[in-house]
Amino acid sequence: MGWTQAEQQELDAILKKYPADRKLSAVLPALYLAQREKNWLDDDDIEAVAAALDIPVTHVHSIIGFYTLFRKEPTGKYMVQVCTDLPCALRGAEGFYKRFCERMGLGPHGGTTEDGLFTVEEVVCLAACDKAPMCQINLEFFESLTDDKIDEIIASLREQALKG
Ligand code: FES
Known part of the structure; x- marks a missing residue:
């Protein structure tokens, strides 16, 4: 490197x-x-x-x-890890995971967008169950997710990426 x-x-x-x-x-x-x-x-x-x-x-x-936070495969600039473990699942995490994938043009199993901007994957408990449903993007937690919040997060990350 x-x-x-x-x-x-x-x-x-x-x-x-x-x-x-x-x-x-x-x-x-x-x-x-x-x-x-x-x-x-x-x-x-x-x-x-x-x-x-x-x-x-x-x-x-x-x-x-x-360590799961280190990756040896090409990964998007933004690594979106959506917790779908039980407490998050009870608050609709499956649907939020699906929304992330759909909004990024990915299939139901996630993966990396063609522009290399996002990688989406399901993960188990990230120890923020009290703020379920949640996801981690790179090292930042996004908690109490809603459909609108997900759309805002994606829009904001796209804008951030454009600025370099
Ligand atoms: S189950 Fe999602 S953070 Fe614990």
């Missing part, structure tokens, strides 16, 4: 938080940083993280495999 100058500075700041012989401790923030630009990690990204932390590439792969 090659870190940009700004990313390299962020990476250096992350590494400074840990003892030089404990670079592995920085793996999660380093992976978030590597994933931030395109929202998923390719082999070059993973190798760059391994090199920065002086750890084997296989070790980084095993860590990525453990």
